[in-house]
Amino acid sequence: MSNVWPLSATRDSDGALSIGGVDVRDAAAEFGTPLFLLDEADIRARAGAYRRAAESVGARKVYYAAKAFLSTAVARWVHEEGLGLDVASGGELAVALRAGVPGADLLLHGNNKSMSEIESAMEAGVARIVVDSFEEIVRVADAAARAGIVQPVLVRLTIGVEAHTHEFIATAHEDQKFGFSVSSGAAEEAIRRIVKLPPLEFRGLHSHIGSQIFDTDGFEEAATRIVAFVARLRDDQVIEVAELDLGGGMGIAYLPSDDPLAIGDLASHVSGVVARECAQRKLPVPALAFEPGRAIVGPAGVTIYEVGTIKPVVIDGGVRTYVSVDGGMSDNIRTALYDARYTVELASRTSDADLMLVRVVGKHCESGDIVIREAHLPSDLAPGDLLAVAATGAYCRSMASNYNYLPKPAVVGVIDGSSSVVLRRETIEDMLMLDPGA
Numbered sequence: 464m465s466n467v468w469p470l471s472a473t474r475d476s477d478g479a480l481s482i483g484g485v486d487v488r489d490a491a492a493e494f495g496t497p498l499f500l501l502d503e504a505d506i507r508a509r510a511g512a513y514r515r516a517a518e519s520v521g522a523r524k525v526y527y528a529a530k531a532f533l534s535t536a537v538a539r540w541v542h543e544e545g546l547g548l549d550v551a552s553g554g555e556l557a558v559a560l561r562a563g564v565p566g567a568d569l570l571l572h573g574n575n576k577s578m579s580e581i582e583s584a585m586e587a588g589v590a591r592i593v594v595d596s597f598e599e600i601v602r603v604a605d606a607a608a609r610a611g612i613v614q615p616v617l618v619r620l621t622i623g624v625e626a627h628t629h630e631f632i633a634t635a636h637e638d639q640k641f642g643f644s645v646s647s648g649a650a651e652e653a654i655r656r657i658v659k660l661p662p663l664e665f666r667g668l669h670s671h672i673g674s675q676i677f678d679t680d681g682f683e684e685a686a687t688r689i690v691a692f693v694a695r696l697r698d699d700q701v702i703e704v705a706e707l708d709l710g711g712g713m714g715i716a717y718l719p720s721d722d723p724l725a726i727g728d729l730a731s732h733v734s735g736v737v738a739r740e741c742a743q744r745k746l747p748v749p750a751l752a753f754e755p756g757r758a759i760v761g762p763a764g765v766t767i768y769e770v771g772t773i774k775p776v777v778i779d780g781g782v783r784t785y786v787s788v789d790g791g792m793s794d795n796i797r798t799a800l801y802d803a804r805y806t807v808e809l810a811s812r813t814s815d816a817d818l819m820l821v822r823v824v825g826k827h828c829e830s831g832d833i834v835i836r837e838a839h840l841p842s843d844l845a846p847g848d849l850l851a852v853a854a855t856g857a858y859c860r861s862m863a864s865n866y867n868y869l870p871k872p873a874v875v876g877v878i879d880g881s882s883s884v885v886l887r888r889e890t891i892e893d894m895l896m897l898d899p900g901a
């Protein structure tokens with residue numbers, strides 16, 4: 464059974480959940496609900512563990528995938544723990560720079576980077592731009608020429624490996640928008656074009672096979688295919704590949720029954736496969752990089768909701784109780800989008816009451832606005848109780864919307880009994896400011 468709660472989660476003497484030494488009732492009273500709490504020590508521990516695991520196999524760098532969740536505080540925490548950042552837009556780049564992360568520790572992704580994003584990245588001196596299309600090779604080369612620099616680039620590959628995950632978050636099968644296909648010859652053609660362009664320095668290859676992956680098979684298969692491609696590039700006298708960035712995708716436990724890889728297993732397995740395959744083909748071993756996002760912030764985050772209404776509904780063979788909370792698909796779209804599963808607990812107190820089958824739903828005008836499809840909560844649950852949903856640190860606040868004009872929740876960092884605002888709660892006034900009015 465896996466622990467789905469942040470490392471510091473405990474129950475107070477009177478039964479309330481506390482995270483980072485902060486009672487969730489106090490946090491809810493101070494910052495309002497819905498509320499994201501982030502366990503700073505947990506994030507730092509995960510970031511540090513990834514860095515050490517990568518170092519122990521001689522990897523070049525771990526870039527935190529900022530899309531999972533980004534704010535200046537989180538960028539600083541992971542950077543202080545020795546990680547670089549993978550940014551995928553001009554906005555993510557701006558936050559990372561505002562946090563003081565130097566360009567040398569940044570890598571820029573995206574399948575349709577705008578010219579201004581490319582230029583801002585170069586101005587910041589980003590260490591790597593991962594190119595994703597033939598158009599972009601020309602754009603990056605033009606921008607580098609104008610800036611009078613030589614830009615190091617990686618080429619994003621599509622290698623035909625299907626990770627066992629939801630279709631929308633698997634990214635290396637052939638029929639999707641990312642990367643250059645190896646099997647069609649597009650990847651080799653991309654590299655041939657890059658090496659002819661003096662403003663570009665080809666550094667290596669990139670592959671990201673998907674997200675929320677629980678075993679190393681997909682990564683090992685990807686690594687094997689990439690090394691075969693590296694050998695072909697050598698044999699065809701195209702180029703030697705110095706670096707291999709294997710992306711992110713390491714899964715986390717959302718349910719106690721989930722069994723994710725231990726941090727470090729991936730680096731050791733995959734580096735072993737790369738070393739073995741390179742030895743067989745008499746290739747120098749490229750320097751590895753990884754881009755974990757979810758595995759750094761996901762388990763460290765918890766959403767606190769207040770229960771508003773409790774409605775028993777007769778269904779086939781019994782009763783399902785709909786528990787409505789004060790957020791929903793605007794702060795967690797993952798259930799609606801990926802059929803994601805979560806763990807929920809009564810957080811403001813304990814209860815000895817029998818458990819009832821519930822569906823935790825949001826307050827949006829949509830029947831698919833479900834936070835947790837099936838859970839069991841105490842049958843004495845009442846309006847005003849607080850619920851905690853575990854493992855919401857990644858891809859919840861970062862994918863939040865203002866559907867139904869709900870302001871986005873605050874994100875509060877907790878550590879050693881103190882709390883600090885990481886992102887303040889949006890207000891209705893913030894939203895009205897976007898509307899020039901009548």
Ligand code: LLP
Nearest residue numbers: 528671674675711712713754755756757858
């Ligand atoms: N590197 C690249 C190139 C990526 O595209 C991604 C995620 C990552 C790294 C980080 O992957 P992670 O370690 O976080 O799995 N919204 C979805 C996940 C989409 C992931 C997109 N790319 C979700 O909520 O599950």
